[in-house]
Amino acid sequence: MFASLLRNKESQAKHLFVSFIPSLLAIVGFFLLCGLVLQIRGQDPLEFYTIILVSGFASFDDFGYVLFNATPLIFTGLAVAIGYKSGLFNIGCEGQLYIAAFAAAWIGIHLNLPPFLLIPFCIGGAMIAGAGWGAIPGLLKARYGAHEVINTIMMNFIAFALMNYLVTSVYQEPGQMIPQTQQIHEAARLPRLASFLPVLPQSNPLNVSFLLACGCAVCCYIFLTYTRWGYELRLVGNARDAAAYGGINPGTVTIWVMALSGAIAGLAGVAEVMGYRHRFLDNFSSGWGFTGIAVALLGRNNPFGILAAAILFGSLNKVALDIEILLEVPRGLFLAGQGMLIIWLVSIESISRSSKD
Template identity: 40%
Template sequence: MTNALKSKLFGLVIPLIAIGFGFLAGAVIMLVSGNNPIDGYVALFQGVFGDAYYFGETLQRMTPLIFSGLAVAFAFRTGLLNIGVEGQLIVGWFTSVFVGITVEAPMAIHLPLSLLAGALAGALWGFVPGLLKARFQVHEVIVTIMMNYIAMHVVNHFIRNFMLESGQRTAFIHGSSSLSSDFLADLTNFSRLHWGFLIAIGACVLMWFLLWKTKKGFELRSVGYNQHASSYAGMNVNLNIILSMSVSGAFAGIGGAMLGLGTYNYANILPSFTNYGFDGIAVALLGASSSVGIFLSAFLFGGLKEGANNMQGQAGVAPELVEIIIALIIFFVASSYLIRWIYSRLQSSKKEGK
């Protein structure tokens, strides 16, 4: 087996080891807190697969996570760190709902227009840090973090002063712009699963195709690897940086549209962040910034969050334990260098023993 193949296989094994360690640590915490880990994990599993409703809710929960993971991964593949996915998702959510409420048109026009509005809003929110990075070398991490707060408070301002209906939300969008599906709801015992799940699968394929099967994707990845070499080869480095952040923001914006047009069918005043954007960082990290990996890690995270409710109801385990497990999984993935070191030491010991 070649070293390249070994490295690739090891890269696939690392997330599995991290997940295993995360669940093992969670079991220890349950034991220390006086809970039965077997009962806890059985309840977690049943909360995902035990009923068609739970499974549908898991798929619904993972849909925006897929988009936020793709947003983080697309920027990372091109050498950028987009920590502003949360803000891009929020403006995408609001803008898609705004179009869903204010525009009246047939579904064939209204729904794509609402999705496009969410994508454009997210792209604009990604364009700003991309431009500042390209023109003035302002680090994108700092700008994107600050723009998360700007997004949340600006959206809250517009809802509170111009679009507020009963409670703390806007009016419901028109049915012609909704992703809700009676067919999928009936199939999953009236869960909130919507057509956005299929769009998310298409988005995974789209990111793979853009990055690995197009000339522009090659340019974007080249700029991420080495800006100086890319510039020497005749590539427009600044334009590619701006484009990368804009496309990343568009993925996040559509993720917000999944919430506005699919899960809720309205936008509400946010007392705090949704955390879908921040969870996308973990999804991309666990999924190794690959389309297939992001889809699988989004399913894991969506399942953990959905199953947490059942753990509390059936096994008496606090739902916060799931957050601890997720944090530990991220920790072990981030500590993959330690796992690699242990693996190399074991391999060396085997060779010395022969």
């Protein structure tokens, strides 16, 4: 019996590995493509590959930047994956994280409490705001059958407009032209890891929100694998009719999954406001909500896969900066490569699925 259990574990590990093959192929393709473009430009691809290896991992400081870049992507990747597992597509992470970031900033500015109260209040408020913004498309889908993709896109643009309004007319920092709020209270700020870890220089922006992101990944894994709600979520994603037959209301699941996804996406806004900038700046996100889709795809919607994929993208962001300075290659190259990576991944995935059937 023990042997069969072991075999089972082995086959599980093998299955897990096989499921990551498309991701590995796409990453290899991505690096080959970038190398090819550099070759065409008349630059040495080997130099480029050396920078990739060195850029993010040469020192603790560099790696700190990689993890800092990865933090919001872990949240948005998890948010997309949670939706995807139950057959929902949350393209609205971008809007949800803005709304949540603003909520965190508002609470951090207006409440004057000690840190052990203010920090949970800010994070909780941000998650509720993100959840609310995410739940609306969920509700519209469950109640009226309106496609969540369209509605999350619409909600993104509404969020951008709302944020722009709030930050230019109502809550703009007095006496400033920059569209940003004033700073949040000292008590609402998440400390930098450099203050605990002497290996990191004080200038390194890596902060506690990264630990929050890792914790969130673990929680998502436990939630999806071991809880009743996680089971319901996956069942609705895999076999909607069976779920309904088994007494699960798919509509209800749709609503709370979108809310949960929005809450997690909102944490990316928390990382920005409470961990880094300490205020709300208009347009702060550089497409994290959309990169989250690539992260979730690359990580096969597995929380730990997403952690790895987000760190990969975090290092790519750093590499992009370095090659811009060292090799004078515009960073658009990486953005284009990222787009190709997404298209390859979904194509490979679809081909491998149909060849299995």
